[in-house]
Amino acid sequence: MQLFYNPEITETTTQFSFSKEESKHIIKVLRKKTGDTMHITNGSGWLFSAEIISDNIKNCVAQIKTKQFQERKKYNLHLAVAPTKMNDRYEWFLEKATEIGIQEITPIICDHSERKIIKPERFHKILQSAMKQSLSSYLPKLNEAIAFKDFIKQDFKAQDHLFIAHCEDSNKKSLKQELKANKNTTILIGPEGDFSTKEIENAIHNKFIPVTLGETRLRTETAAIVACHSVAFLNESIN
Numbered sequence: 001m002q003l004f005y006n007p008e009i010t011e012t013t014t015q016f017s018f019s020k021e022e023s024k025h026i027i028k029v030l031r032k033k034t035g036d037t038m039h040i041t042n043g044s045g046w047l048f049s050a051e052i053i054s055d056n057i058k059n060c061v062a063q064i065k066t067k068q069f070q071e072r073k074k075y076n077l078h079l080a081v082a083p084t085k086m087n088d089r090y091e092w093f094l095e096k097a098t099e100i101g102i103q104e105i106t107p108i109i110c111d112h113s114e115r116k117i118i119k120p121e122r123f124h125k126i127l128q129s130a131m132k133q134s135l136s137s138y139l140p141k142l143n144e145a146i147a148f149k150d151f152i153k154q155d156f157k158a159q160d161h162l163f164i165a166h167c168e169d170s171n172k173k174s175l176k177q178e179l180k181a182n183k184n185t186t187i188l189i190g191p192e193g194d195f196s197t198k199e200i201e202n203a204i205h206n207k208f209i210p211v212t213l214g215e216t217r218l219r220t221e222t223a224a225i226v227a228c229h230s231v232a233f234l235n236e237s238i239n
Helices: 020-029 087-100 120-133 197-205 220-238
Strands: 003-005 015-017 037-041 046-056 059-069 076-081 104-109 161-165 184-189 209-212
Touching: 003 120, 020 046, 020 059, 037 059, 076 087, 076 220, 087 104, 087 120, 087 220, 161 197, 184 220, 197 209
Parallel strands: 003 037, 076 104, 076 184, 161 184, 161 209
Antiparallel strands: 015 059, 037 046, 046 059
């Protein structure tokens, strides 16, 4: 099944038109024509089956035939990850985390961050593509980049667990042992140079638990994927 994305469709929509760019791709590249069936999600839980009623290359029109709502997962994972020096590594993380299953992502700018500017438009496209690839009906929420010191001061009352993964030699717990199923979890992943000592202390002061992801030192994007998979695997095993 090939999945398309259109955020403007709602459960009350009966007919809609694709953009000029999407229409050209659907009709000219994918060679879809009137009468063909398409599967579309709005990224908010709804999966639609639609029939093309006009195969105009500039204005493809489809009519909704069926709709199905996919319930959200019983847990929520929010990863706050520092942008990597090489942008393609962060893009890889976004893609794979979406495929594995993540609900929210925040780029955090840290003391040791070498990259402090991101391109959210590009990131959004990667998330959309990964969502369609994995046949998911939910698009992860991508927040604006924020300074680490401001991020940890936010209200985390809705979160059951707060973790910071770092590489310093200090007393840390195992993330896998600390994780619990069906919980709302926020995990901080630092830049290539790791979090600064001050950042770690501030995070702990704000009730983040220091954790380790394993015995080896991981790249930023690898650490983020390990954390993401650990949470997803635990919850899939339980549920």
